[in-house]
Amino acid sequence: MTGASGYIGSMITEFAIEEGYDVYSLSRTEKSDAKLTSLGPVPVRGELSSLDVLRRESSQAQIVLHLADAWGFSTGMDYQEALRIDAAAVDAMGESLHGTGKPLVVTSGTLVVGPDPTGAETTESTPPWQTPLNDRIRAEQNALQMCEKGVQLCAIRRGESGIRLFMQMSVNNGEVIYVNDGGTRTSTVHSDDAARLFLAKAGDDFNGTSSTDVTARQMAEAMGSALNLSVRSLTFEETASKIGELLATFLSAENRASNAKAIRELGWQPREPGIPEVIRTGQAANY
Numbered sequence: 001m002t003g004a005s006g007y008i009g010s011m012i013t014e015f016a017i018e019e020g021y022d023v024y025s026l027s028r029t030e031k032s033d034a035k036l037t038s039l040g041p042v043p044v045r046g047e048l049s050s051l052d053v054l055r056r057e058s059s060q061a062q063i064v065l066h067l068a069d070a071w072g073f074s075t076g077m078d079y080q081e082a083l084r085i086d087a088a089a090v091d092a093m094g095e096s097l098h099g100t101g102k103p104l105v106v107t108s109g110t111l112v113v114g115p116d117p118t119g120a121e122t123t124e125s126t127p128p129w130q131t132p133l134n135d136r137i138r139a140e141q142n143a144l145q146m147c148e149k150g151v152q153l154c155a156i157r158r159g160e161s162g163i164r165l166f167m168q169m170s171v172n173n174g175e176v177i178y179v180n181d182g183g184t185r186t187s188t189v190h191s192d193d194a195a196r197l198f199l200a201k202a203g204d205d206f207n208g209t210s211s212t213d214v215t216a217r218q219m220a221e222a223m224g225s226a227l228n229l230s231v232r233s234l235t236f237e238e239t240a241s242k243i244g245e246l247l248a249t250f251l252s253a254e255n256r257a258s259n260a261k262a263i264r265e266l267g268w269q270p271r272e273p274g275i276p277e278v279i280r281t282g283q284a285a286n287y
Helices: 008-018 028-039 053-062 079-095 137-147 163-173 192-196 216-226 236-243 245-252 260-266 275-280
Strands: 024-027 041-043 063-067 101-107 152-158 176-179 185-188 204-208 211-214 231-234
Touching: 008 028, 008 192, 024 028, 024 053, 028 079, 028 211, 041 053, 053 079, 053 231, 063 079, 079 137, 079 176, 079 275, 137 152, 152 192, 163 176, 163 216, 163 236, 163 275, 176 216, 176 236, 192 204, 204 260, 211 216, 211 275, 216 231, 216 275, 231 236, 236 245
Parallel strands: 024 041, 063 101, 101 152, 152 204, 176 231
Antiparallel strands: 185 211
């Protein structure tokens, strides 16, 4: 596994160990070694550019899970370079799995596709967003090409609420904001539900979402209640001026990704509490 020391990675690790797996995780530093050891995985020294290490470890694994993001390792890295590193890493891991039937699981987000013009839910076959917030879809598309080479690949698109980021940002700003009437809806998923989906071991791409009807205003009001902060509406322009255009776009983007395919084909069933309840009870880190 790459990215096992991250939040979702640590949850997947916990469930994998409960299911009887031995987990080996890529580790970049001694500090990461210590954290991984405390969580249960065996650290394997290397990074996403350590292609020989990725080939060797993948060839010995029953399941390969790729959760790490090269861009997250260096704030100064060009995003296109991060995508290049990711593509090479996926190619290296996939080479060892050709024809074996062993799954390679990668991660993406539900915002790689645009909103349905009627307000309906989107599906895994909805065309990619023509103006995406970032180019992460390219990493998923590159990975999915491994299917043509006989690799059983699964791409999990997690619901993207950004709740931990926005709660910390609200604390720093001294208030919680939402855009216009806050009526845009977003896809959410509890980390425990997402972790179970990552271990489903089926090929294809799947939306990992538990709800698509929570509005930006509902989340803002729940955050305000949990943080004891005032909540107010701003126009898009005011929001962009305050927190930047990228985050303003994220806050105002309609994002309703159906989980029907994962339920139908994998038997996956979200069972954790919904996001407003979790925020109000102080457990927002689970989203």
